Amino acid sequence: MDVLGSRIIVAAFDGWNDAGEAATGALATLRESAEFRTVHAADPELYFDYQYTRPATRTDAQGRRELTWPEATLSRPADSGASPEVWLLTGSEPARTWQAFASEFIDVALRDDVTGFVTIGAMLSDVPHTRPISVFASSQNEQVREAHGLERSSYEGPVGILSVLEHFAERAGIPTASLWASVPHYVASAAPSPKATLALLDRLEELTAIGVPREHLRTEAAAWEASIDAAAADDDDMSEYIRQLERTRDTWDSPDASGDAIAQAFERYLRRRGDGPDQKR
Secondary structure, three states: OOOOOOEEEEEEEEOOOEHHHHHHHHHHHHHHOOOEEEEEEOOHHHHOOOOOOOOEEEEOOOOOEEEEOOOEEEEEEOOOOOOOEEEEEEEEOOOOOHHHHHHHHHHHHHHOOOOEEEEEEEEEEOOOOOOOOOEEEEOOOHHHHHHHOOEOOOOOOOOOHHHHHHHHHHHOOOOEEEEEEEEEHHHHHHOOOHHHHHHHHHHHHHHHOOOOOOHHHHHHHHHHHHHHHHHHHOOHHHHHHHHHHHHHHHHHHOOOOOHHHHHHHHHHHHHHHOOOHHHHO
16 A cells, blocks of 8 residues: 555645645645535634635625635545545635644544645746646655655745644654645736646646546646737747746756756856846855
8 A cells, every 4th residue: 555545635725835826726626526525624713814814705696695704624525435535625824823723633634544644835936837837746754755756855944834734744643745836936917827736736646646637727727828928929028038947947857967057057047137146246
């Protein structure tokens, strides 16, 4: 049996962890592929700041006004015949008491014999929209890294709720993995990013064998890329910037690229942006 086991939670949250709505878009696609039932829902009064994540009002089918509150829920498939069985943890990133929030959901995972935990995120990066979306796959679990050829993240700095959940899951003995897509920062206003969502789902399937129909995403990704191409065609500065990103990406992807070559290409790229060492003296 795979080290992640046969019952895997896949988690994504909107907000800081979700550039281009790519991560929550991946979970939305998973949710649309089957029927799910809520296993646990966090009490919004405990974890959300309503001035930061505000409730919303809407009119129901009978014309009555309703309030919808921020939420975080864990759902399981109604039909448990699939293997592996994928559970979905999603919602808004909490504003406070993150340790209690993580403990609450990990306690539910332990109670229901969850065997693996995969977090999905997306970040804005200096990458071109014309190339395949990069997905960084990592794990703090040695067995998961060896089984799937993943890296161990060396990142140090501020984190989101996904990292906190990973930490609590590993501490509770649930193996974890993390997938992060790099979304072109210059198209941040063009959310959602179906190309990044598609890349995350492709990598998730490679990691877990969780399959989901996603042909519609391929069509949407092509249309998304074409729309950015059209916008760049009318903007010389943007076109040149994208070409610089493409050259850097192609250098990194080259099979004969050495570490020195990559470093030199990146340094040239920084100089063009005015961020290189020569500009900081």
